[in-house]
Every structure is written in structure tokens, then in C-alpha cells.
Amino acid sequence: MAVRASARYEGRIDAELSLSDLVILIRDVERGGDGSCLVFDMQKGIPPRNWMPAGSQMQRTNDGLIFTHPQRGERLEIFIEQIYFEQALVPELGSELLKLGAEREFTALIAQHLDKLGDNLALAGIEYRTSAGPVDLLCQQTDTGQAVAVEVKRRKIFPSAIWQMRRYLDALRHDPEFRQPPPRGIMVAPSIAKPAQELLRRDPDITFVRLSYQDLKALNQPKRKPDDV
Amino acid sequence: MAVRASARYEGRIDAELSLSDLVILIRDVERGGDGSCLVFDMQKGIPPRNWMPAGSQMQRTNDGLIFTHPQRGERLEIFIEQIYFEQALVPELGSELLKLGAEREFTALIAQHLDKLGDNLALAGIEYRTSAGPVDLLCQQTDTGQAVAVEVKRRKIFPSAIWQMRRYLDALRHDPEFRQPPPRGIMVAPSIAKPAQELLRRDPDITFVRLSYQDLKALNQPKRKPDDV
């Protein structure tokens, strides 16, 4: 549905959308949808300007449309001035999305290439759960038995990630299985912000290894020469 | 545009979208759009299944559509099996969205009601920048001069927010202006998760004040009785 309309949302915040040219996607429950509604600017923006969650109820009025979600206390009113076009249809085939290269695969690849992180590392656990949360990879030095927590970021590392690692290490220091010798940490990411690097400079327990998903994928596909495209 | 199609995205990750019933929103630059493209499942989901950012170039092929964004190294191919409908139009009126009740307003309201956080508090700064990041509100005890960092969350507090506060306090302890007497912190939010509460129980420097945007709005509009609706 494409319209010229304004809108008002009340619920988790209050919001007013000015009169503008909009595309509205309605997932009508009666037509196999989940009861959600999305309102987009026709010109720009990835996120919707307004929306209602799955399970909303729709009412048509003289002015336009009203969506309500009583359980969540949300309400979206759309005041339609002009309808450019409207089309209803019943979807039959749902979609499935397969993603490769998200953090899970990145972590799995690193687990296959622990030598890139250092010598004598053996995998002790994936998503190992500490009291401070799950560590992406837990390794152990085969020579000393030292636990090595590995935190993988697909994007640039910021200071909060360093603190996250510090919490994991602190939790491991209270874990009877890994407390001795004192554990250390490795941050793996394609890049690191300067303030985060400064934190590491003063922290003898945590190191940074620069590695991207592309780097690791290349290791698994070593047959292509660099000039092949 | 509503279609039965499959899609393949290559760029920041690799992704494959199965053959399914989809709604495609194309912001064609030639028609006043920003060059972005959004692909939605007709049935469900707030976020798009696939998308391309603003500034992408579109090509029509026999199979369907190809979007490329060379600068960002992204590519989205859509293989169309059936077109349910297609409609092109030129948007004329862009939208503006006014939001009330987001964290900025919440923080501003708290600044007007510091008495709700404790006695003898005076505002020293909004979004006060420490070396660890900006503190929402910085206050000072008028009696002792103690700095009081206030962190405002519009939603439930989780442990990471407590650690965020600890970093701010640590930064303030190194700030010549506020290091003495040792600063303390107040977390303001409508609720707090149990693990976060447990952290606070052991932390004498940080306290939690339960307060929601609705609560504060009510304080500014005290004329209505509770039974008015």
C-alpha cells in the first residue's frame, strides 16, 4: 500500500510522523500474516519510520488505519490523505535465510586454526559458559595447562569488549577447573579502536590478534592465487 | 513490488534467501529515492530479509534484479519466478519523525527532578564526558562535594550497564575535579535484572533508583487524577 499519510504512535514512546509519502506493509492475520505492520518512507531509510509488532489488531476507519496491541500497550494510527495504490494478496511460501560469515562461522573457523592464535593451544570448549557469560572459545596451553579465553568480534573492537573479556577472565579465576595457572585472554578481530588498544597496552593478561573472516576463508581455500578473480 | 523470488547476498556476509513470497521496496535514484532496496518476507519479521544500502545501483536482468554497491563491495541478486504486482511512483513529500520519551527526554526530566534521586544533589553536567565515555548526568552533593554519576536507562538494567557505570566511576576517580571525595553512582531505570541487582548488592558505590518515563511525566502533569482516562 502506497499512500500520502501522517501517523501517530503511542506505546514504548510517543512519536509523530509528518504528512509524507509512505509505503505500508500490512501482514494481515486473516491473509496468513503475523499481524505486524511496517511503515516506510518512500525515499530513504533502512529501518521503518513506524511499525507495530506481530499480533497487532487492525481496524479500518474513515481517516485511515488503527493498529492496536493491547497486551503490549501499543497503538499506531495512520491518517491517510491519499491512496496511490493498494494491493492485497495471500502469501503461500515463507522464506528461509541461510547466513554464512556471521560470528558463529567465524568462531568455528578460528577453532580450526588455533595455530593462528599462538603455539600449543588446544580447544577446551566452544561457547563455554562462565558465571559472567559465554566465552566464544576456551583453550588450554598443552604445555602449562593455562586457560586461554578467546573472544571473537567480527567488527572493530571497542573498550567495552575488553571489559567483557576482563569479566570472563575474572570468572575463570574463580572456576576450580581453570583457576591455575591464572588464565589469559585473546581478542580476535579485524581491527581495534585506539582507546581499546591503550587498555591492552596496560593489561598483561590480554592480547589482540588481527584476523578477519576473509583471512580465514582464504586459508581454507588456498588453491586460488591472489591474481585470480 | 510483490514477487515469488529467491535471492543471494554477498558482501559483509554471504546469505541465501530461499524461494519465497516477498515484498521488495526499491528506492530508485531516478525516481527520487536514495538507491536503497529492502526485501521483506510477506508473512513476518520486522527487519528485512535482505537489503542494500543507499547508493546502490540497480540492473534489470532476464532473471530478476541485481543491485551492486562497488564502494562497499556488496551485491544482491534477486531471481524472480513470478511477479504478483509491480508499481512505480515518484515520492514528493519526505517524512519527519518526532519522538518523545526517548532517553534524551527521560534524562532531561530527571535533571528537573533530582530530588527523586536523593537529597542535596546539584546538577554539574549533562552528557559529561569522561575518559570512559559520556555520563548521562553528573551531579554533586552540595554538602560534601561528592560527585554522583547518574546513568539513565529507559529499559531494564542488565549487568553490562553496571560495568559501564563502574568504568565511568573509575574515570571520575582520575578526574582532578571530581576525584575527592570518591565519586558514587546512581542507576535510574524502570526495572533491573536479577544478576545486575546482585552486582549492586556487593557494590557500595552504586545504587538503583526505580523510575520510568511515565512516572516522571506524571510528576509534570499532576492535575489529572488517576481515574481520568
Added chain:
DNA sequence: CTGCAAAGAGGCGGC
């Protein structure tokens, strides 16, 4: 530009 954090975040997996 980088750094940093909010978002009406949504969505996923684990417990």
C-alpha cells in the same frame, strides 16, 4: 573521520 552509545531496537539460543 573516529569513538561511543541508543534504538519503540529485533532476533536467537540457552537455561
Added chain:
DNA sequence: GCCGCCTTTTTGCAG
């Protein structure tokens, strides 16, 4: 259900 964390996060803001 709560909790923790990732996201092709996007968006906004300040230095």
C-alpha cells in the same frame, strides 16, 4: 519466562 549477546545492525551525536 529471563538472560545474554549478535546484528549485513542502523542511526545519531560529539570531538
